[in-house]
Amino acid sequence: MPMLKSLLWRRFILPAAVVCALSVTVTAAQAALVNYSFTGNIDGIAPVLAPVSGSFQFDSDPTKSGGVYNGVVTGFTLKIGGGFSYQTTFAPGANAVTISQNTPMAGGSGDRWALVSAATGPTLTGTDYSPFSFDLRLDRVGGGLFGNTNLQNPPSFADFATSNLTAARWRLFFEDVNGNPAVVLGSISSLTAVPLPAGVVLFGIGLISLVGLGAGGLRNLRGSQA
Template sequence: MMKQWFRRGLLLPAAAICVVSVQIGAAQAALVDYSFNGTVSNISGALLSPTMNLTSSVSGAFQFDNATAGTSGPHVGNYPGAVTGLIVQIGGYTASYTVGSNTITLFDNVGFGDRWRLATDVTGGVLPSGYSAARFDLQLDHDTGGAFTGTNLQNPPSLASLTGTRWRLTFSDLTGNEVNVRGAINQLTAVPLPAAVLLFGAGLISLVGLGAGGLRNLRGAKA
């Protein structure tokens, strides 16, 4: 599963996103993977660096279980615990899924239209300013509705059906102060899950860590 790869410390370079999924049993049939790319529109001063700034590229992947139980009302559906994996790279900084609070929420024809929202706790390295990644939020909006029907847990709508997209990575320090970097996504791609097959995106020959030498380097770095 995706989160098992995350725990091994594999990093996804911004130029090449890999969604790694192995279907090994019927219980995993409900897992859904997406990859995405985007841009940065705003960044707090405490996060600015040569490797994370307004010109940084954004790439990532997420996985959720579309059989997760939740509450589905006429206009709002909420599915805590649906997210099973996530990784996002902004310039030179990588944050990944961690066990904690997460949910997928669907808003159908409310005051601001339709919204498909994913939010999850994440973890990442500590920056020189003392901040580290704590929470990732992705919102896919259609301001007049019609992006999807109903509030049952379902796949995110296509970008072509949306009027806006927003992502935000929130950082916190040891005293509880929070800052963030945020932007929009311009590509969202569903990744199929054939049994026992590792699926790779374009350009993965440059992916760091998948070769035996890369794994040795990563293990050495952790020692």
């Protein structure tokens, strides 16, 4: 009997562990994490001298509504000129996506897709100003970007060609030890969705196969005991 219990445990532990892992994988899939990369420039500096690039990740769950989505930003990076790199600190209450309609903006009012994230990284050169916040905004004066304010992906940059986007801007905020603010800002020239690595998909398929093998082993064991 002890030997049978040991055999049953060994046969059961693999599929049970895999089912747990699959539960985590399915939950992540339902969370609909999406990645975007972007490029741009800094106002007042030639793009060739100070190119800007970065990426962000957030939970794009279309079932969420309300317009303000705190805590959905799960990643952010910003690189300026190839030598300065900034990233998120995931500070509570400082990572959000906002979808708004008829909001005031330069040129009137309109629709806006905005992301904000807490930031950390090097200080402004020659100062004690440290970064604390990053945001980007995609605007269309006059509206028409969204049918509602449910949580959704940012508008396509192809919309620039059809005048659906009137502005695409980023800002990086700094402050000194006394709380005096400063800002570095510029334009976004490209925004590209980045698919999840193929390895993630293959890993999920492999887990499903293992569950099948484990379940088959249990059936065979039960049959031999009948």
